[in-house]
Amino acid sequence: MGTPLTKQAVADLYFLEHRAKVLDLAAFLDRFDRAMGPGNDDFRVHALKAAVALLLDGKPERARRVLELWSDHSSEPIDRAPMKGALGAMPLAAKDGR
Amino acid sequence: MYIDPHVHMVSRTTDDYQRMALAGCVAITEPAFWAGYDRSTAQGFHDYFRMLTDFEPRRAAQFGIRHHTWLCINPKESEDVGLAREVLSIIPSFLECKTVLGIGEIGLNKNSRNEMTVLEEHIALAMKHGLLILVHTPHLEDKLKGTMLIMDALRNQGADPGRVLIDHVEEHTVRPVLDRGFWAGMTLYPDTKCTPQRAADIFEMHGTDRLWINSAGDWGVSDPLAVPKCQDELRRRGHLLETIRKVSYDNPRTFLSQSGRFTAPERA
Numbered sequence: 001m002g003t004p005l006t007k008q009a010v011a012d013l014y015f016l017e018h019r020a021k022v023l024d025l026a027a028f029l030d031r032f033d034r035a036m037g038p039g040n041d042d043f044r045v046h047a048l049k050a051a052v053a054l055l056l057d058g059k060p061e062r063a064r065r066v067l068e069l070w071s072d073h074s075s076e077p078i079d080r081a082p083m084k085g086a087l088g089a090m091p092l093a094a095k096d097g098r
Numbered sequence: 099m100y101i102d103p104h105v106h107m108v109s110r111t112t113d114d115y116q117r118m119a120l121a122g123c124v125a126i127t128e129p130a131f132w133a134g135y136d137r138s139t140a141q142g143f144h145d146y147f148r149m150l151t152d153f154e155p156r157r158a159a160q161f162g163i164r165h166h167t168w169l170c171i172n173p174k175e176s177e178d179v180g181l182a183r184e185v186l187s188i189i190p191s192f193l194e195c196k197t198v199l200g201i202g203e204i205g206l207n208k209n210s211r212n213e214m215t216v217l218e219e220h221i222a223l224a225m226k227h228g229l230l231i232l233v234h235t236p237h238l239e240d241k242l243k244g245t246m247l248i249m250d251a252l253r254n255q256g257a258d259p260g261r262v263l264i265d266h267v268e269e270h271t272v273r274p275v276l277d278r279g280f281w282a283g284m285t286l287y288p289d290t291k292c293t294p295q296r297a298a299d300i301f302e303m304h305g306t307d308r309l310w311i312n313s314a315g316d317w318g319v320s321d322p323l324a325v326p327k328c329q330d331e332l333r334r335r336g337h338l339l340e341t342i343r344k345v346s347y348d349n350p351r352t353f354l355s356q357s358g359r360f361t362a363p364e365r366a
Contacts, residue, residue, distance in 0.1 A: 081208035
């Protein structure tokens with residue numbers, strides 16, 4: 001059905017909200033860099049940075065592609081559930097199977 | 099006016115019913131889900147099903163909201179196949195209740211073999227009794243894989259996709275679900291699922307057929323008023339009232355009415 005909004009209207013409606021989100025992301029990465037101790041190779045932070053690159057590639061359907069980037073792409077059930085929750089991303093090198 | 103077709107009111111206060119009614123909610127459906135801890139016995143589920151089929155309809159009715167439910171053992175508790183089978187065995191005794199619409203929310207959580215076994219037995223139960231199916235898809239990185247496994251299981255068991263709603267779709271799963279003929283639900287949930295803005299984007303990119311929105315309000319960080327907030331998002335973008343009504347009232351009513359038990363009053 002498409003969007004009834006013009007590009008100008010989209011910018012007018014949503015710019016400030018997303019300006020704040022970009023600043024949140026920037027501050028998170030700064031906070032991560034300032035922090036001490038283990039965790040420097042946290043795969044979730046690597047996944048976040050890889051997603052940022054997708055945002056700037058000029059191609060459509062960024063949201064779908066980011067979700068796919070963070071997804072488990074294996075196809076067989078695992079032997080046993082290791083926990084209840086989820087982590088939000090896969091280690092990038094392990095995306096083809098756990 | 100709207101229907102919230104997926105909300106866990108056992109975790110919400112009576113004030114939430116009041117606020118939902120004030121925002122235009124006329125009917126809800128409540129799938130069985132994980133309580134935040136693993137129940138230790140089938141009797142615990144029996145009591146939970148009594149709550150879903152007796153107490154909650156009466157609590158909702160105080161505010162003019164029709165309450166319906168779905169029964170199952172949630173995939174988060176499916177790793178214990180023995181307990182799951184005990185729970186499956188008590189579900190038929192609740193099927194005479196006129197507010198039980200079907201089996202749900204079944205599906206997968208971590209995509210394990212035991213979860214698959216329990217999913218397949220739930221599908222068989224639903225098909226044996228001619229019931230609708232409401233599907234939970236896994237969270238975050240597990241969603242894409244789990245959605246594909248679930249759709250394969252439904253197809254392999256011969257389930258009619260027009261009688262199955264696959265919930266919690268996002269940008270990477272909505273198209274495969276709709277292309278296979280299933281209904282799809284978008285859950286408006288802070289941080290881990292769709293925002294009202296992204297749900298509106300998905301309607302704009304994938305259309306409004308066989309697609310609904312719900313809050314999945316529960317005991318976690320969630321918003322029982324998420325559906326009217328998405329209505330407001332569509333309104334501020336300039337979408338027609340007819341479109342807003344379709345995704346928040348007509349579509350859920352059409353799918354749920356296949357049960358022969360769903361009722362949603364008109365309200366001025």
